[in-house]
Amino acid sequence: MKSHIQSLLEQTVESFKQQGILPADFEARIQVDRTKDKSHGDLATNLAMMLTKVAGKNPRELAQLIIDNLPASSHVAKVEIAGPGFINFFIDDNALANQLQAALADEHLGIALPKPQTIVADYSSPNLAKEMHVGHLRSTIIGDSVVRALEFLGHKVIRQNHVGDWGTQFGMLLAYMEELRANNGEQANLELSDLESFYRAAKLRFDESAEFATRARQLVVELQSGDAYCNKLWREFNDISLSHCHDVYARLGVSLTRADVHGESAYNDDLAQVVKDLDAQGLLSESEGAKVVFQEEFRNKEGEPLPVIIQKADGGFLYATTDLAAMRYRSNVLKADRALYFVDLRQALHFQQVFSLGRLAGFVRPEMTLEHMGFGTMNGEDGRPFKTRSGGVVKLVDLLDEAVERAEQLVRSKNPDMSDAEVKEIARVVGIASVKYADLSKNRASDYIFSFEQMLSFEGNTAPYLLYAYTRVAGIFKRAENIDLSQAKIQLEHDKEKELGNKLAQFGEILNRMVDKGQPHILCGYLYELAGAFSSFYEACPVLNADSDSARDSRLLLARLTAGTLKQGLSLLGIETLERM
Numbered sequence: 001m002k003s004h005i006q007s008l009l010e011q012t013v014e015s016f017k018q019q020g021i022l023p024a025d026f027e028a029r030i031q032v033d034r035t036k037d038k039s040h041g042d043l044a045t046n047l048a049m050m051l052t053k054v055a056g057k058n059p060r061e062l063a064q065l066i067i068d069n070l071p072a073s074s075h076v077a078k079v080e081i082a083g084p085g086f087i088n089f090f091i092d093d094n095a096l097a098n099q100l101q102a103a104l105a106d107e108h109l110g111i112a113l114p115k116p117q118t119i120v121a122d123y124s125s126p127n128l129a130k131e132m133h134v135g136h137l138r139s140t141i142i143g144d145s146v147v148r149a150l151e152f153l154g155h156k157v158i159r160q161n162h163v164g165d166w167g168t169q170f171g172m173l174l175a176y177m178e179e180l181r182a183n184n185g186e187q188a189n190l191e192l193s194d195l196e197s198f199y200r201a202a203k204l205r206f207d208e209s210a211e212f213a214t215r216a217r218q219l220v221v222e223l224q225s226g227d228a229y230c231n232k233l234w235r236e237f238n239d240i241s242l243s244h245c246h247d248v249y250a251r252l253g254v255s256l257t258r259a260d261v262h263g264e265s266a267y268n269d270d271l272a273q274v275v276k277d278l279d280a281q282g283l284l285s286e287s288e289g290a291k292v293v294f295q296e297e298f299r300n301k302e303g304e305p306l307p308v309i310i311q312k313a314d315g316g317f318l319y320a321t322t323d324l325a326a327m328r329y330r331s332n333v334l335k336a337d338r339a340l341y342f343v344d345l346r347q348a349l350h351f352q353q354v355f356s357l358g359r360l361a362g363f364v365r366p367e368m369t370l371e372h373m374g375f376g377t378m379n380g381e382d383g384r385p386f387k388t389r390s391g392g393v394v395k396l397v398d399l400l401d402e403a404v405e406r407a408e409q410l411v412r413s414k415n416p417d418m419s420d421a422e423v424k425e426i427a428r429v430v431g432i433a434s435v436k437y438a439d440l441s442k443n444r445a446s447d448y449i450f451s452f453e454q455m456l457s458f459e460g461n462t463a464p465y466l467l468y469a470y471t472r473v474a475g476i477f478k479r480a481e482n483i484d485l486s487q488a489k490i491q492l493e494h495d496k497e498k499e500l501g502n503k504l505a506q507f508g509e510i511l512n513r514m515v516d517k518g519q520p521h522i523l524c525g526y527l528y529e530l531a532g533a534f535s536s537f538y539e540a541c542p543v544l545n546a547d548s549d550s551a552r553d554s555r556l557l558l559a560r561l562t563a564g565t566l567k568q569g570l571s572l573l574g575i576e577t578l579e580r581m
C-alpha cells in the first residue's frame with residue numbers, strides 16, 4: 001500500500017510539472033509514513049510542506065492542490081488534510097482484503113519486488129590461521145540474513161567470504177605442519193583439528209628454535225614466489241582450516257559454500273599493480289621507507305595526517321592494499337551496484353580510508369556504493385568482551401553446544417513425555433535459533449550482552465517466543481484440516497482483523513528497509529509485532545467457533561497468511577521453524 005500511495009504522489013508531482021506548478025527538472029523526495037494513531041488514517045505524507053518553497057504556495061493550499069490532482073484509486077477510501085499541511089490517507093478495507101487474498105496465492109507473499117540489483121556481500125571472512133571465534137559470529141549471521149532477504153527480493157547476490165589466508169604468519173604454520181608430518185606422518189593433520197593450540201605450538205617452536213624460525217621465513221618467501229611444494233602445503237593447511245569453518249556454517253544453517261570463498265590470496269597478483277596505479281596518479285608518499293597515501297580528511301586527535309599504508313619498507317603489502325584490489329574487482333569484474341561489508345565497527349576507520357581512497361583513485365565505478373555494515377561487540381554478562389572462564393577466546397562450537405544443551409533441558413521440562421529423539425531435534429532448532437535471533441534482533445551497530453538465559457526465555461522478543469507463536473498459528477490448521485477453503489474470502493470487519501491485516505501488508509516494505517539499511521533487527525521487530533497482532537486478533541475473534549462459516553473461513557485465511565509470513569520471515573533470518581515444541 002505504501003508503495004501504491006507513493007506512486008500516486010509521484011504521478012501528482014509529474015502533473016504539477018506539466019502544469020507549471022513545479023519546475024520541470026524538480027526532483028521530489030516523496031516520503032510516506034505509517035501513522036501511529038489510526039484516527040489519522042493509515043498513511044501520511046509531508047509532501048505539501050516539502051514543496052512550499054519551490055511552488056511558492058502555503059502548505060495547506062498545496063495539500064488541497066495535491067488532493068485535487070491525485071489519480072483516482074480504489075485502494076484509497078478517504079484523504080484528509082491535517083495540521084499544518086499533512087495529507088492523511090485512509091486505506092479501503094476491501095482493497096486491503098483483496099491484497100491479502102492475492103498474497104496467499106503468491107510465492108513472494110504479494111510483495112512488490114524492487115528493481116533487481118547486483119550486490120556483493122562480504123561476510124564471515126574469518127582468518128584461516130586461527131579458529132573461528134565469537135567475533136566472527138556476528139558477521140556470519142547478520143550477513144547471511146541480509147543476503148537471504150536480498151535474494152528473496154529478487155536481487156543478484158554475490159557472496160564473498162574474504163578469508164584471511166595470506167600473510168607472514170603462514171610461514172610459521174607451514175613450517176610447523178612440515179615438521180609434524182616429518183615426525184608423525186599423516187597423523188599430523190589431526191593436530192590441526194584444534195587450530196588454536198596448533199597456532200600456539202607453532203609460535204612456541206618459532207620463538208625457541210632459530211633453525212625453525214629460519215625455515216619459517218624461507219617458506220614465506222617460497223610461498224610468495226609460487227613454489228609448488230610450499231603452495232601445496234599451504235593449500236592443505238587452508239583446506240583443513242576451511243573445513244572447520246564450514247562445519248560451523250552447517251551447524252548454524254548459514255548459506256555460504258566453498259564456492260563463495262574468495263580470500264585475500266586471490267588478490268595477490270594484483271597488489272603490485274595497485275601500487276603502480278596509485279603511483280601513476282601521484283597519490284603515493286614515502287614515510288619511513290614505506291609507501292603511503294595521505295588524504296586531507298583523515299587526521300588523528302592531534303590533527304596530524306593519518307596515512308593508509310600501502311607497502312611496507314620490506315616490500316610487504318597490507319590489509320588495506322588487498323582491500324583496494326578487492327574493491328576494484330567487485331566493481332569492475334563483478335559489476336556490483338552495491339558492495340556491502342559486514343565487519344566489526346572497530347574497523348570503521350580502515351573502511352572510511354580505503355573507500356575514500358578507492359574512489360579517489362578511480363578503482364570503483366562512481367555508481368557503485370561502498371557500505372560498511374559495521375557491528376558492535378558481543379560482550380559477556382560482565383559487560384566485557386566475551387571470554388571463557390579462564391580468559392581465553394570462546395570457540396563458536398562450544399558456544400553452540402551450550403545453547404543446544406540448555407535448550408534441551410528446557411524442552412524436556414516442558415514436555416516430560418516426549419521421545420528423546422524429538423526432544424533432541426527441537427532442542428537443536430531452538431538452541432541455534434536462540435543464539436542467532438538474540439544477535440539479529442539487536443541494532444547491529446550497538447554492543448550487546450550475550451546471555452543464555454535471556455535468549456532462551458519464552459517472554460519478549462526472543463526466538464523461543466516466536467517459534468512457539470508459529471506453532472500456535474500453525475496448530476489452528478491441524479484442527480481445521482477438513483474445512484475446504486478453496487472458495488473462502490478474506491474480509492476485514494473486526495478492528496483486530498484490520499490491525500492484523502495492516503501488519504501483514506507491511507511485510508514488503510519491512511524487507512526493503514531491512515536490506516537497504518542492512519539491519520535484520522527491523523525484520524525481527526516486525527515479526528514480533530506480527531505475532532502480537534495475531535494474538536490480540538485470536539483473543540478477540542474466535543476462529544473455529546466464529547458466528548458464521550464465512551467469518552470462520554476468512555479468519556482461517558488470515559491465520560494461514562500469518563503462519564506463512566512468520567515462517568518466511570524467520571527463514572530469511574536463517575531460522576528454521578517447528579510444527580511442535
Ligand code: ARG
Binds near residue numbers: 163164326341343
Ligand atoms: N579477516 C578479517 C578479520 O577477521 C575480516 C575481513 C573483512 N573483509 C574485508 N574486505 N576487509 O578481521
